[in-house]
Amino acid sequence: MSKVDARIAEVKSFFRNNDTVLGYRKLMDCVIDRQDLDIYNEVISLTDWKEKHPNEEKELIERSLQILDRVSKIPVTEYDTNKPLVIGKKLIKSYGYKRFKLGPISIKIHKGEVYGLVGENGNGKTTLLRLLAKELKHNSGSLDFEFDNSYDSDYDLRTNLVYIPQRTQKWYGSLKDNLKFVLSSYGVSPEENETRVLMMIARFGLWNYKHLKWSELSSGYKMRFELARTMLRQPELLLLDEPLANLDVLAQQVILEDLKSLCNSINNPVALILSSQQLYEVEKISDKVIYLKNGQYKDNKEEQVEDENQLIVEIDCNADREKLLSIFEGLQLNKLIFNGGIYVGYFDETTAFHEVLQVLGHHEIDVTYTRNITKSTRRFFVS
Template identity: 65%
Template sequence: MSLYLQRLEEVKNFFDNKDTVLGYRKLMDCAMDTQDMDIYKKMIALTDWKEQHVNDETGLISRSMEVLSLLKTKKVEPTSAQGPVITASDITKTYGRSGFQLGPVSIEIKKGHIYGLVGENGNGKTTLLRILARELSNTSGSLNYVFKEDITSDYDLRAKLVYIPQRTATWYGSLKDNLKFVLSNYGVAPEENETRVLMMIARLGLWNYKQL
C-alpha cells in the first residue's frame, strides 16, 4: 500500500472514531496533495457547508467519506529524494558596534523536510534565518541555492524564498484579497487563483475570517 493510501486509511479511522477535527484536517491535507482543482472545489464547498452546520457531525462524516472515496481514485506520487536546495558553509555574521558574531554555521536544507532552530534569545536565530532568506548579507562563508527553475538574478532567487518575521507589516484589504494578490504576482490564472486561495484559507481554519 502506498503512503498516500495509508494516509487516506488514517483519515477514515479518525472519522470512524468520531474525531472529526483531526480527521477533517488530515482529509484536507490529502486533498491538497492531489493538486487537483476539482478536488479543491469539493473541499471548499464542504468547508462552507461545515461552517454553516457546525453541530451536524453525522452529516460532516457522511460528506467527508464521499470526498475520501473520490481521493482514493487519485494517484499521488511521493516526493523523490533530492539533494539540498540550500547549502550554507561556515556562515558568519559580525556586528562591529555590539561585538556580536554569529557562527560559523553550516547547514543543508532539503525539500520536504521540517527543521527546528533552537536557542536562547540573542543567540542569532533570526539573523541566521534572514541570511538564508537573503535579507541580510553574511560576513564570511558561502551560500548555495539549487532550484529546478533557472535562477538568473537575485530577484528570481528572492521569489523562491519566503521569510515570515516575528512582527509582520500591516496588511491592507482582506485576508483573501492579499493572498490572491500574491498568487497573481506569480502568474496564477484567476480561476485557479481563487480556488487555491480558498483551499489554503480552509486548511488553516480561517474560513470565517477570509473577508476580514
C-alpha cells in the same frame, strides 16, 4: 503500504474515531497534494456547508469520506527529499569588530523537514534566518540553493525564499483580496485564483474569518492568514521567525501541526525552519533542532555525547535542596542544580525516569512540573 496510502488510511482512521476536526484538516492536506481543482471546489462547498451545519458531524464524515475516495484514486508522485535544498558551509556573519558574530555554521536543509531553531535571546536565531533568507550577507562561507524553480536573478531567487519576520506587516483592505493578489502576482490563472484562495482559507480554518478586517483578527488568526498567504506562494523554503509569539498554547499547537503537515506534503514538500522559545512544542514537531548559543551552532545529537550516560530531569516543586538531595540518595544523583526557579537533577544512566517520579510521589513532594529533558535542548537553557 506506500506513503500515499498511509496518509489516506490515517485520514479514514481519524474520521472513524470521530476525530473530525483533525481528520478534516488531514483530508484537505491530501486534497492539496492532488492539485485537482474539481476536488478543491468540492472541499470548498463542503467547508461552507460544515460551517453552516456545525452539529451535523455524521453527514460531514460521510461526505468527507466520499471525497477521500475520489482523492485516493488520483495518483500522486512522491517527491524525492534526499537532495538537500540549501547547503550552507562554514557560514559566518559578523556585525563588526568585537560585536556579535554568528558561526561558523554548516547546514543542510532538506525539503519535507522541519527545523526548529532554538536558543536564548541574542544568540543569533534571527540572524541565521535572515542569512538563509538572503536578507543579510554572510562574511564568509558559502550558501547554495538548489530550487526546483529555476531563477536567473537574485530577485527571482528571493521570490522562492519566503521569510516571515517576527513582526509582520499589517494587511490593508480585504483579506481575501490580499490572498488573491499573491496568486495573480504569481501568474495563477483567474479561473484557479478564487478556488485556490478559498481552499487555503479552508485549510487554515479561516472560513468564518475571511470577511473580517485585519484589525478585527486575534494574533493567532493573523498568523494563520500570514501562513495562508505564504503557502499560496508554494515556497520551497519557508523561514519563520518566532511564529508562535503571542499565541496561546492551543493556537501554537494547531499552527505547528498545520505547518508540519503542509511541509510534509507528498508531492510538494517544503523545507521549514522556524525559530521559537517554545521548546517543547518545537521539539515535538521538529525533525531536527538547531540550538544556538553565542552565535555557535550546537547540534542536539552532538551535545548528547557529552551528556550521555545521564538522566536529566527538570523538577519544579516547593521542596528545598536538602530535602531533594535526601530523597534522591538511592537514585545515583550526580548533581542537582537550582537555577532560581527549577531544579535540574543529573542522575546515573541506570536510573529510570519513573523511579524519580516514584520517589517524588512517595515522599509526597508537591511537584508542579517535571520533565525528562535528557534528549531535549531544554537542558541547555536550564543548566
